[in-house]
Structures are given as C-alpha cells and as structure tokens.
Amino acid sequence: MTKFWETEELPSETDSIKNGSEFESHPINQHFVENTYRQSDGRFVVRLPLKDSPDCLGNSFNIAKKRLFSLEKRFSNQPELKSMYVDFINEYRDLGHLSESERCYKANHLPHHPVMKESESTRMRTVFHASCPTSSGYSINDIQLVGPNIQSPLFDILLRFRQYKYVLSGDIEKQYRQIMMNEIDRNLQVILWREDEHLPIRSLTLNTVTYGFASSSWLAARCLWQLGAESKDPLVRTIIQNDFYCDDLLTGADSEIELLRIQAGVSQALASGCFNLRKYRSNSNALLKSDYINKDDHLALSQACQTLGLGWQPSQDVLNFSIKNDHSDKIVTKRKILSETFQVFDPLGLLSLCTVKAKILSPVGLN
Template identity: 30%
Template sequence: MGITDEIRESHLPTASLFTGTGKKKYPSKKFSHTRDNDKGAQRSFITEKLAEKLKLKPNGSDTISLAYFGGKSEQYRHIPTGRVFLHVQHREIIPLDVLIVPTIAVPLPNLQRNVKCLKYIEGLKLAHRITDIDDDFEISLLIGADYFWQIVQNKVVRGNGPTAVKSKLGYLLSGPLPEVKNASSVSYMFNVVTAPPNATDLERFWKLESMGILEDDTEKSTSGILNEYKENCITYKDGRYVAKLPWKEDHSVLPTNYEICKKRTENTIKRLSIETDILKNYGQIIEDQLKRGFIEKCDTNVTTSNPVHLIPHHYVKKDSNTTPIRIVYDCSCKSRDQPSLNDCLMSTPPELNDLIGILIRFRMNKYAIATDIEKAFLNITLDENDRDVTRFLWLSDPSNPNSELTTYRFRAVLFGATSSPFILCATILKHLELNNDKKASKYLRQDLDVDNVISSFQQEEQLLHFYTESRELMSSAGFNLRSWSSNSKMLQKQAINDSVIDNAQTPKILGMKWDTNSDVLLYPVRNIPNTQIVTKREILQHTSRIYDPLGLLNQVTIRAKLLLQELWQQKFEWDMPLPDSIQEKWRSLITDLNSVTKTTFPRYYFENT
C-alpha cells in the first residue's frame, strides 16, 4: 500500500541543482513524496527540459512498471537515468539518481497565497517564499522516497492549516489549506507509483511465447458493443463518416470546465511566449487544422441545447524534423467532484487483428507493402451534437501572446479521448464491410493494425492493383494511405509519382525494421554493456528491450527469461549485486544477445523455391 505526502512548492531559492560537470542554479517546482513498501517503487524524476538546462547526460536506463489510479493494467517503460546533485543548506550536497521523462505532470496551481495570513508560520524560513502570484507551475523535479528522508528533518509546526515540516531546503508545507470564500473549487490529485515488474508478472512475462496461439476472451466480450455502435452511431455523409461519441449510460453531468481551461491555456501561452519558435509552430498546427476542417471557431453568443465542455491543451516535443511538437488535449481534466470528458465516455478497447498473423502473412508472398493512414482520427467527422464538449481556447492572433482568447471546437474525432481508438476501429471496419466486394477490402481487413497496413502478394500485378484500389477505397471514406514502402521497384516508382513514398531506408514494421532493397527484416540494434556489477534490475532492463514477436531469437532470449525466473525464485533484491555464478551466466548471455540482435533474415519465407 502506497502513501503519498504532497508538498506544494513552486520555488526553492535555497537549493541549487548541478551535474558532475558543472553547477547551475535552477528552482524546482514541486516535491512529492511517494512511499511504497517495495524498494523498487521509490524513484525520483526530472523533466527532459530541466535535464537539458543542466546539460545532464543519461548514464543508463531502467525498466519500470507504471500503474495509474483506477487503471486495470500496468505499462512497462524503459526510461533513461542520470545523476544530479542537490546543494542544500550548510554546503551539504545530496546526489540524486533520477529518471529522465518528457513530462512529470500537467501544470498545477500555485496556492501559496492562501497561507499568507497564518500566524503560526510567521518567522519560519519557508523553502518557498510567499507571494501573491497565482501562476500555475510545472513540476520539473519530483523527489521520491529514495531521497525524501535525506532532506526532511524532525521538527514539525502545526496550526489551523497546513503542517510545516522542517527540511534542509527550509520549511515545507503539507496538508489542507484554509478555506477561502468565493474561491473556485478545483481538486488536484497527483500520485506516482512506480515499480519494476514483480513476481506476479512472471506468468505474463512468459505469455509472449503464446501470442497468436492462446484465444483472447476480450474480443468476445466487446464484439456485441462494436456491432451495435457500427449500426447505430456511424453514418456516411458527403464522402466522410460521421461518428457519435460512445457515452456511458447514466453518466454524470459534464461541467463546462471554463475557468480551469482558461487558466491552463493562459499558462501554456505564457510558457510558449518564451519560446517563440514553438509558439509559432503551435499556432501553425491549429491554423492548419482550421483550414482542413478538423476544427472550427465557435460563436459563444449563440446559445445551444447541447452540453458544453472545454478541454485544456499543452504541447510535447517530438524527435522529428517535420513535426517538432504535438498538441495534447487533456480530456481527463476535471474539477472537484465533477467528471472529466473521459469519465463520461466508454473506454471499450478496439478490435485489433492478431499481430502474429499480420507478420506471418507479410512474409508469405514475394512482393510486400507497408503503408499507414494519414491523420486517421481527424478524418472522421464528429457528430454535430457532440462537438460542443470538445471546445478549447486559443489566441485570436497567434503572433501576439497578449491577444484575446477565441473559442474553437473539434469537427473531427480528437486524439486524446479515451474512446477515439474504438471509434477509428469501428469506422474503418464499417467502411470495409460496406465495400466487401472489392479485393482490397479483404486485405485491409485482415492486415490492418490500428492505422498501419502491411501485406504481401505473390504477383507484382496483384500488388499494383492493391495499391490503386486500396487508395481509391480509403479515399472514398476521406482517408489517405501514405508512406508507402515496398520491395517492388514498380510500386516504388508509382508511389514517388503520387508523392506518397516513405523515404526511410529501413521503415519500421510493427516494432521491427525492413530493408526494402535487400528485402530482409532486422532488429533495432541494442548493445548491452558489460558492467562490473550486475543486478536483477539491470538484467530485466536489458532483456525486456528485445522485441521479438515472431520468436526467431527464442534460442537465446528464453535463456535470459530462465535466468530472470531463477532470480525471482531466489528473491534477490532489485539493486543487490548478484553472486559471481549468476554474473558469469549473464556475461555469457550478453555476448549471445548482442550477437543475435544483429541477425537479419529474409522477409520472404520461400525466396529459394
């Protein structure tokens, strides 16, 4: 059972952060203590933005399991690690081993002004100076239980409000704030629980070997919902499909969310105004969506009988030359005791094709292709009655950060709603079913994975016919098949002429890579270092990064899984140096794993027949 003590802090004037190569003052935004009875769950985080300012270079990576409040599953993440040094009072330096992540949390409000009148904290040197500024702040550094108690000290001051706890940074405030009349009632909960995969995951760890063999009961339970939705909630109009949002029965009343959305949008703009290039790109993305009919401006003076709800948004950086940022719409934003948009929508999983079957069919025939649907979600029109719950605010003049806010709303299915993957899946399936007389429909139906298609054909004429027919078929629904890759020179030439060729030399194929010139499949290169001290965490970290859906590397990867099973059975701690005998086994495995992941193999099963 985890316990979280949350400390709202926005500035740490007494602390400095620096790396081993140099020192740089930088105020952290918030400390949150997360304690769990599993040592693997005690982790600290730093954002990529702060790490970049500190010129922090990763010194490795860790595999952790992330579980979300109310979630029914875990996600495994491989996160780079680094070390920073916290310079506190009395010239003490505390080294912090941190996980480097793009974002720790959405911006949070600064509520410190509410404690200004509390007599019992007068005279205390707070870690966070009291001001009247109400700006939201981003969390740049999150200190977990691994270092929290090195900072917190014994003295506690209590009163009619938050408790003041002495620390090496100054007094930290934690607990309920005094109630303020006429204050907006917004509740924020922030809790991070991380852990390496535990012993209960061992069965799932081995189940990868059964992919495509064991029957999935999930499909049976959701097929009825899918068929009902296709029949009643999707229509075809003016060359595009129109979809309704799949609302939960008897869901709570959705609030407008205007105040919290306005506040968060203003803070997003304030951050963007510092980085003018990103502000310009942000505005261009919204302008492009407006021109393409994905969004539209709202006349707020016109009353509507439909529910109205506003969604805040922010950006995340992408490792891409063409699209350096992506705008993220927070459909989970909520106020106290009121639901978010995602709370009111069904979260039925989409009906996906079997991954192993797709890969096997991809290797069955002489000529192969790979393509994907451009902006798949945005090419499905959102039903008129549901559009007002997707409103958002943006600058009337994107070149002027001080211009007034304008209200927009989505005309298309937005990426960020919990039901969007389900809507996309249902829409494509309905379109293919309505056109099942076309050969391309059959191939698309069986070889589609969300918005990616990979398939193969024995004759080059069949391949070229599929290229033409599939593009026409999907275009009739408003979808554009782009980024075509093939080992066929004729198809490559045609795709170049149609400006839909994928220029990557080795395009990604469901986690693997495909060299279309030599027609071979290969694995992403992941060289495992031979370290002096080996731990269970390190072994799991490296072995779980090898993605082998077809099981072609099983002769080696199963040995790694057997070694991990042995470590779990002997109950070794995550960061305890392992016995010499096990370290020798692992070093032998490193050589084989590094060698086997450089293996290439023919994409076509029968190339020599």
C-alpha cells in the first residue's frame, strides 16, 4: 500500500546521482571504469559487478531443468506460444547473442519463461529468472551490485518534453543485447533449451547483458551516459544524459531545424556504441516527411508490469491514458477499486482529481 502512494510522488534531488564525487567514487561505477572496454566496432564489453564471489552459488542445474519441463508442458497446450518462443531463441542465436556451450554443472543456470504483452509491439518477452535461488540459497542477483539511478526522473523528462514546440521520441533497439558480456562472466548466465521434448537438452550461454539481472539496467544506462560524455556536441551530450527514460528518448526543440540536428546528432552518437535508435515519432512536419518517423504509431510509457502506460499521440500532440475496463464482475468491491486505480499510470498527476478519491476509499476495510 505504501508503494501504491509513493509511485506518483514528486521526485527528490536524491532520486538520481549524475555527477560529482559521489557518482565517481561509487563502487559500481569504479567497477565499470576498471572493467569495461570497447570492441573495434565501438560496442561495449562489460563485466558483472559482483559484490561476492560466485563460489557461494550452489547447484542451479536441477531447478533450471525442472522449469524447462514445466515450460514444455505449457507449450503442449499452447502451440502458438511455443512457436513464438522457438523463434525468439533462434533469433537470439542468429544475432550472436547466445551460443551453444558444453554441459557444465558448475555454471549458473537461469530458469526462463514467457511473459505476454498484448499492448506492445513485441507480444512475447522472455524473462530470465536471475533471482531464482540455487541450492545454497543464493541467487545470481543476490551477489550483484545495484547501481544508483543516473537517468533523470520520468517526471522531469515529461515536463521538459511538453515545453518544446516540436518534439521527438524514439527507442533503442534491443538495448541490453547491444552490450556484450565479458567471456569471464558468461558462465553465470547459462540457460537450458531444446526445441522438442524428444531432443536432448542443450546448454546455451547468453553472450550479452541479460534482462532480469539486478545490474542490467544500470549497465545499460551507464553505457549511454558514457556515449553522451564522449560526444563533442554539448547539446547531444545533454540530451543523451538527461532525456532518456530507460531505452526511450523523449526530447524536443523550438525549431524544426534544431530538431533535425538533434535527431542526426543523437542517432550518430548512439551508433558509435552500436545502439540503433529507431521508431521515431514526432509532431514535426519536416521529420514526418523523412523515413525515420512512424506516422501511425503512438508512444506508450510504463513504469511497471501492472500499469497500462501513459500514451502520446504525435499527430495531435496530446497525452492520453489507456484504461482497461473489465465489467465481467458486476459487483464493485473496494479491492476491485484498488485494482482498477492502480492501473492508471499518471506520473504528472493530471488525473489526480479523478483518482485521489478512489485511492482514499480503496484501502479502507481491505484487511
């Protein structure tokens, strides 16, 4: 209940650490500086920021194998899901983001399962369960450092976003998977897989930063921050370091010429680190005439899997709120009110006059 109210609190000055001695001396930042290097094509290669030795991890093979069997039972009842999952693994392999490895029971094996997202362009996302305990009781997430927030709060980004006459959004394609994991740490992110239950189980090593790891979001944000720091254009540097929310760019300008320069400069700076900025959206006629813009798309932001997102329609340049109304249950309870209210993602508080009464009412009597 506490988090329910804290979700839409105004950000404080301590919500992010962007510069200064506190950022420079933070253990996870020191680890990044000492262990990160770039390939010849500019791609980042990072190491997992571990606070304890991986020797404390126990056996993880048995639980990963058990979860694979459970997944296969689910596939038997959902052939369409299986097809999507097989395509995902094959794409992962074809892009070089995973590779087959020899069976090693001492490696850390990650259970994995699908999550369906009907409202997103990617209907299925594979989640790697890095918080699953091994036989020793420790998981790989338990021994990772979790870095401070170095991106601006969404509240600040949205306020700036609405101040510009012309606005631009985009997102980075497969952001985590554009960052290579050092070979030394790849044995800590191994999965078990087979396309058919009659085939032998294979061990696959994930070669890139993995979704679900405690440090992944920080590593991705830190790589972006580094690209901004290396930019010789002060405007591009400021935008990369301040106008990204996770992998989404939200920025703008007061002239179309300036917006075109921003689009070219930011995309070029990100490309130097092998990050592809795509799915551009804008209310600028100049950009709409280019091949960059998705004219019919709308941007949807979400802060948690329970929320349905805050939307922006570039053609009308308006914010909108997506709410799923479920009228299957005719009896309205306080628990139902709580569930429906929690689905309204309103970081700017634009709907507070409508939602605050429901928030005050719903907790009463839930015990």
